[in-house]
Amino acid sequence: MQTTSEENLSLEEDLQADLPIKRQLFSYGMTSIALLLTALAILPLFSILFSILQQGLPQLSWQTFTTLPSPTGSVGEPDGFGNAIIGTAVMVGIASLISIPIGVMTAIFLAEFSQGSAIASFVRFVVTILSGVPSIVVGVFAYGVIVLTTKEFSALAGSFALAVVMLPIVVLSTESALLLVPMAQKLASAGLGASRFQTTFKVVLASALPGIMTGILLAIARAAGETAPLIFTALFSNSWFDNLLSPTSSLSVLIYNYISSGFVEKYNMAWTAALVLLGLIMLLNLSARLLTRKKL
Amino acid sequence: MPYSDPDDSVAVYPDAPAAMRVTNLSFSYGTRLVLEGVTMPIAQKHVTAIIGPSGCGKSTFIKSLNRIGELETQVQVKGKVEFFGQDIYSPKVNINRLRRQIGMVFQKPNPFTMSIYDNVAYGVRVSESLPKRALDEMVESALVGAALWDEVKDYLSKSALGLSGGQQQRLCIARALAIKPKVLLMDEPCSALDPIATSKIEELIHSLRSELTIAIVTHNMQQAARISDYTAFFSTDESRIGQMVEFGTTTQIFKGAIDGRTQDYVEGRFG
Numbered sequence: 001m002q003t004t005s006e007e008n009l010s011l012e013e014d015l016q017a018d019l020p021i022k023r024q025l026f027s028y029g030m031t032s033i034a035l036l037l038t039a040l041a042i043l044p045l046f047s048i049l050f051s052i053l054q055q056g057l058p059q060l061s062w063q064t065f066t067t068l069p070s071p072t073g074s075v076g077e078p079d080g081f082g083n084a085i086i087g088t089a090v091m092v093g094i095a096s097l098i099s100i101p102i103g104v105m106t107a108i109f110l111a112e113f114s115q116g117s118a119i120a121s122f123v124r125f126v127v128t129i130l131s132g133v134p135s136i137v138v139g140v141f142a143y144g145v146i147v148l149t150t151k152e153f154s155a156l157a158g159s160f161a162l163a164v165v166m167l168p169i170v171v172l173s174t175e176s177a178l179l180l181v182p183m184a185q186k187l188a189s190a191g192l193g194a195s196r197f198q199t200t201f202k203v204v205l206a207s208a209l210p211g212i213m214t215g216i217l218l219a220i221a222r223a224a225g226e227t228a229p230l231i232f233t234a235l236f237s238n239s240w241f242d243n244l245l246s247p248t249s250s251l252s253v254l255i256y257n258y259i260s261s262g263f264v265e266k267y268n269m270a271w272t273a274a275l276v277l278l279g280l281i282m283l284l285n286l287s288a289r290l291l292t293r294k295k296l
Numbered sequence: 297m298p299y300s301d302p303d304d305s306v307a308v309y310p311d312a313p314a315a316m317r318v319t320n321l322s323f324s325y326g327t328r329l330v331l332e333g334v335t336m337p338i339a340q341k342h343v344t345a346i347i348g349p350s351g352c353g354k355s356t357f358i359k360s361l362n363r364i365g366e367l368e369t370q371v372q373v374k375g376k377v378e379f380f381g382q383d384i385y386s387p388k389v390n391i392n393r394l395r396r397q398i399g400m401v402f403q404k405p406n407p408f409t410m411s412i413y414d415n416v417a418y419g420v421r422v423s424e425s426l427p428k429r430a431l432d433e434m435v436e437s438a439l440v441g442a443a444l445w446d447e448v449k450d451y452l453s454k455s456a457l458g459l460s461g462g463q464q465q466r467l468c469i470a471r472a473l474a475i476k477p478k479v480l481l482m483d484e485p486c487s488a489l490d491p492i493a494t495s496k497i498e499e500l501i502h503s504l505r506s507e508l509t510i511a512i513v514t515h516n517m518q519q520a521a522r523i524s525d526y527t528a529f530f531s532t533d534e535s536r537i538g539q540m541v542e543f544g545t546t547t548q549i550f551k552g553a554i555d556g557r558t559q560d561y562v563e564g565r566f567g
Binding site: 182183184185186187188189190191192193194195198202203206207 | 362364368392393394395396399400402406408418468472475
């Protein structure tokens with residue numbers, strides 16, 4: 001094919017000629033396969049979103065956020081789950097306060113200060129294992145450590161369990177964000193007489209902040225959706241959040257309870273709770289990105 | 297004859313006292329010896345160029361002069377590097393204080409992801425907290441010193457990453473000047489720049505030489521000939537270990553080199 005084109009075509013015709021049919025077919029074929037598989041991959045995502053919107057929106061009202069769950073089987077009473085929203089926010093908030101500082105500092109140690117020491121590889125190994133532990137096991141652990149000690153199902157125990165779930169996500173994502181900061185930046189800082197500590201906190205952390213934020217948001221989203229670690233730590237409650245040492249409701253456990261309750265109003269309400277959970281996580285994500293968006 | 301005895305410098309360059317004096321310096325990355333037996337002075341308030349083919353250890357050498365090389369890899373150093381008589385590899389030396397005295401400009405411009413002002417103020421801020429007024433003055437004088445003030449004075453709060461490559465490199469020089477080092481090391485500062493930006497940096501070096509001791513690595517021989525007072529030629533031996541072949545005034549090295557390898561290199565017959 002190539003030889004004939006060289007012999008018979010002028011340069012202009014040669015430059016404008018189509019590729020050989022086999023290469024064209026291959027190119028189109030691969031493009032369509034890639035498109036098809038992409039569509040397959042996002043299909044479940046969109047169908048979940050669609051179901052949640054379709055089944056959750058009809059029950060959504062202001063009362064959803066402001067009232068307590070109505071007694072099961074009651075008709076015409078306002079129904080909501082404000083207590084579960086607050087419970088989730090409180091527990092995820094406390095879990096973040098525990099896991100983010102510890103996780104970020106651990107990552108700084110791993111990426112900047114340990115320089116491939118045996119301790120660092122051991123810590124990284126343990127964190128990786130921890131990230132693979134099923135969340136229900138984390139729940140049992142928190143039950144053993146906090147619930148059995150305080151003899152009370154509590155928001156504190158739930159927060160502790162969620163913190164353990166979040167910790168490895170924060171550590172691993174922060175470490176990889178820190179490792180992406182170019183050596184040239186660290187050298188520039190050291191060349192100006194900055195200590196390792198100053199370099200890490202003034203230059204490296206600032207550069208890595210968007211990456212670290214992504215990791216933290218992933219961890220928060222994961223914690224907010226976790227059910228298993230909360231079932232036997234925070235348990236559930238039908239009243240407003242009261243103190244850290246009493247059983248507390250959460251959106252995820254509420255969804256779990258309502259889906260398996262067998263009452264159609266509660267079943268529908270579970271979809272609304274899923275919608276609210278999704279919306280809250282998206283809102284958090286957006287605002288965190290706006291806040292940490294690179295000013296320079 | 298290659299320059300070997302540090303005391304010779306007194307005879308050859310009676311007018312230039314050394315800011316730094318390197319004696320029999322050997323340098324290894326892990327177990328690999330990359331530089332062996334370097335002995336040379338860095339003359340005070342003069343420009344010393346370090347030239348040589350790729351892989352001859354000239355970058356390694358300049359990075360050993362403010363101990364920045366040890367940040368990147370495990371290194372072993374033998375021999376002596378004196379900075380106004382003080383051994384910089386002595387365990388008593390505070391490495392951060394050392395690097396404030398011996399500044400560095402790197403091969404690729406590496407401004408921080410901060411504003412132009414913050415870049416220049418960084419070095420000052422890590423060591424002392426000055427009132428805003430004093431800091432403003434230091435930033436301005438450093439930018440003036442690096443011949444960048446007129447171009448950036450209205451954009452001090454803009455990101456340094458918005459500057460052109462040549463401006464970024466002059467910003468890096470301003471950043472180094474802001475902490476008033478005694479010696480400025482430059483590791484091929486123009487290799488990533490176009491000819492116009494390069495000539496600006498060369499002019500800048502020319503204007504700084506009366507105040508500052510400068511050591512510059514360059515693979516551009518014309519540049520070395522234009523800007524330096526002294527030149528050291530580095531090369532590798534048969535076992536690919538870097539060494540200093542010859543040191544002399546720039547005129548000596550370019551017009552009347554003693555060693556055949558230096559003559560070949562400066563006349564373009566090699567490398």
